[in-house]
Amino acid sequence: MSSNRIYFFDTTLRDGEQSPGVSLNIKEKLEIARQLTRLGVDVIEAGFPIASPGDFAAVQAIAREIRGATIAALARANQLDIDRAWEAIREAEEPRIHTFIATSDIHLQYKLQKSREEVLAQAVEAVKYACRYTPNVEFSAEDAFRSDIDYLAQVVTAVIDAGAKVVNIPDTVGYATPEEFGAFIRELREKVPNRDQAIFSVHCHNDLGLAVANSLAAILAGAQQVECTINGIGERAGNAALEEIVMALYTRRSIFQKEFRIVTEEIYRTSRLVSALTGMKVQPNKAVVGKNAFAHESGIHQDGVLKNRATYEIMNPELIGLHKNTIVLGKHSGRHAFRDRLQQLGYQLEGEQLEQAFQRFKELADRKGEISDEDLLVIVEGEILRVPETYTLEYFHISSGSAVVPTATVVLTRAGERLEEAACGDGPVDAIYKAIDKLTGNTGCLVHYALNAVTGGKDALGEVTVRLKDEKGKIFVGRGLSTDVLEASARAYVDALNKLEYERALGLVNGEQVRESV
Numbered sequence: 001m002s003s004n005r006i007y008f009f010d011t012t013l014r015d016g017e018q019s020p021g022v023s024l025n026i027k028e029k030l031e032i033a034r035q036l037t038r039l040g041v042d043v044i045e046a047g048f049p050i051a052s053p054g055d056f057a058a059v060q061a062i063a064r065e066i067r068g069a070t071i072a073a074l075a076r077a078n079q080l081d082i083d084r085a086w087e088a089i090r091e092a093e094e095p096r097i098h099t100f101i102a103t104s105d106i107h108l109q110y111k112l113q114k115s116r117e118e119v120l121a122q123a124v125e126a127v128k129y130a131c132r133y134t135p136n137v138e139f140s141a142e143d144a145f146r147s148d149i150d151y152l153a154q155v156v157t158a159v160i161d162a163g164a165k166v167v168n169i170p171d172t173v174g175y176a177t178p179e180e181f182g183a184f185i186r187e188l189r190e191k192v193p194n195r196d197q198a199i200f201s202v203h204c205h206n207d208l209g210l211a212v213a214n215s216l217a218a219i220l221a222g223a224q225q226v227e228c229t230i231n232g233i234g235e236r237a238g239n240a241a242l243e244e245i246v247m248a249l250y251t252r253r254s255i256f257q258k259e260f261r262i263v264t265e266e267i268y269r270t271s272r273l274v275s276a277l278t279g280m281k282v283q284p285n286k287a288v289v290g291k292n293a294f295a296h297e298s299g300i301h302q303d304g305v306l307k308n309r310a311t312y313e314i315m316n317p318e319l320i321g322l323h324k325n326t327i328v329l330g331k332h333s334g335r336h337a338f339r340d341r342l343q344q345l346g347y348q349l350e351g352e353q354l355e356q357a358f359q360r361f362k363e364l365a366d367r368k369g370e371i372s373d374e375d376l377l378v379i380v381e382g383e384i385l386r387v388p389e390t391y392t393l394e395y396f397h398i399s400s401g402s403a404v405v406p407t408a409t410v411v412l413t414r415a416g417e418r419l420e421e422a423a424c425g426d427g428p429v430d431a432i433y434k435a436i437d438k439l440t441g442n443t444g445c446l447v448h449y450a451l452n453a454v455t456g457g458k459d460a461l462g463e464v465t466v467r468l469k470d471e472k473g474k475i476f477v478g479r480g481l482s483t484d485v486l487e488a489s490a491r492a493y494v495d496a497l498n499k500l501e502y503e504r505a506l507g508l509v510n511g512e513q514v515r516e517s518v
């Protein structure tokens with residue numbers, strides 16, 4: 001283990017999925033795990049297997065398929081959680097059990113209702129128990145930063161003695177400031193006599209917008225692993241954003257002098273994929289991956305960049321995988337040019353997937369003319385993420401205006417059967433959704449609807465993201481893309497329903513039996 005090496009522990013699929021309104025199915029989780037592997041993360045925290053049969057199945061599928069990264073599963077400090085975590089990850093190339101318990105007095109008193117002695121004993125017991133399955137055990141002291149540092153040091157020393165190979169020090173509620181957190185990690189390390197027998201890790205939340213700054217301060221203070229998520233998604237205000245930590249380490253390498261194995265050129269693609277699948281848009285001014293991160297709007301800046309990029313750019317956009325392209329793709333382009341551009345964008349589509357994406361590209365090019373890389377990415381992501389279609393949108397007709405009740409007629413096919421219904425609504429989208437509900441018998445409710453223009457101009461593609469909540473509260477994200485926003489809205493809704501049907505078919509909705517194959 002090089003002392004200069006920083007290990008990236010990605011928890012997009014666990015803490016990231018704890019973002020309100022986010023729910024990923026197995027196919028989506030696998031797709032993200034594959035991309036995280038290409039990105040070069042050291043550890044993928046695939047989920048919390050005890051949480052639900054769906055979580056268990058997703059962690060197991062990732063453990064079975066992914067090679068080249070450690071696969072971690074979260075478990076509370078008890079035998080049932082640890083057994084379940086191990087069962088899910090046992091087939092991984094490099095499995096890791098990640099067990100945790102809180103160490104702050106506020107958590108002990110109110111949440112766990114246990115004394116310090118009891119929690120210390122439970123932490124040690126859990127680590128010893130997990131070590132019966134694998135030597136690769138990580139222990140997290142939840143709410144570590146608000147814990148008494150001498151007690152925390154006692155717990156950390158004891159779990160290392162019990163066999164933990166990684167000890168994680170979270171700022172669970174994002175309370176720390178960088179100077180404080182750096183000093184905290186430094187002091188803690190000094191107070192732990194067996195510190196050299198484990199990797200020290202940090203896990204920072206972003207409640208005060210300081211998660212990345214705190215993670216970097218911890219690295220300077222001796223932390224060797226950082227836990228983070230793509231686009232910084234996660235519980236409440238989110239986690240430290242992986243892409244920001246990586247680019248800070250790279251761009252300011254004279255300060256940090258750290259090595260890591262992240263392939264920076266995969267950052268942009270990973271960010272897009274996670275945003276597309278979770279339905280969580282990246283804000284335009286977000287560092288590194290925001291739409292405006294490399295855009296220069298004002299004259300003085302443009303003049304400077306034209307003369308020398310370094311005047312206003314501290315990072316080369318190509319470093320994160322953002323390429324400018326001069327070849328125009330449009331309705332006269334063929335499969336070779338299409339496939340070639342996809343390869344440049346990092347997608348290797350073959351066979352049926354390539355054909356479907358190509359057909360979709362042609363349909364859009366017919367309506368839109370020039371297709372940009374942004375448009376292409378949306379098409380490809382849609383294709384990769386497509387679940388088997390229970391319902392296919394064939395046709396819809398809208399009657400709407402300022403003085404009429406909006407009415408929609410929708411035609412879907414289900415297993416070759418043509419289904420037709422009409423409904424009125426508060427607006428045209430509402431009317432379409434009511435007609436689809438009648439056709440499919442959907443009783444879930446729409447909890448989120450967002451319309452986003454993929455590129456600029458009046459022929460911009462409209463991308464609609466919806467979140468549909470079923471009777472048990474499970475969320476299904478659907479996406480639709482079209483130059484016509486009503487069509488994009490209809491497609492997004494049908495996509496969400498198809499995902500719901502897909503999970504039902506797998507037996508993962510409402511805690512039913514889990515089927516073996518995914």
Ligand SMILES: CC(=O)SCCNC(=O)CCNC(=O)[C@H](O)C(C)(C)COP(=O)(O)OP(=O)(O)OC[C@H]1O[C@@H](n2cnc3c(N)ncnc32)[C@H](O)[C@@H]1OP(=O)(O)O
Pocket residue numbers: 015018048050051052075076077078100101102111112142172235
């Ligand atoms: C900081 C973090 O991000 S931690 C991870 C948070 N993630 C999640 O919670 C994922 C989703 N969670 C779930 O699906 C559920 O909460 C489950 C399945 C894990 C547990 O569900 P339930 O058994 O119904 O318990 P519930 O969530 O209501 O309460 C948590 C219980 O775990 C206990 N607990 C909390 N943390 C720990 C821990 N690290 N070790 C042991 N016990 C713990 C609590 O004290 C409480 O116990 P009690 O029932 O004796 O009061």
Ligand SMILES: CC(C)C(=O)C(=O)O
Pocket residue numbers: 015100140141142143168170171172173203205
């Ligand atoms: C379980 C731990 C690592 C966590 O998510 C936190 O403390 O925020």
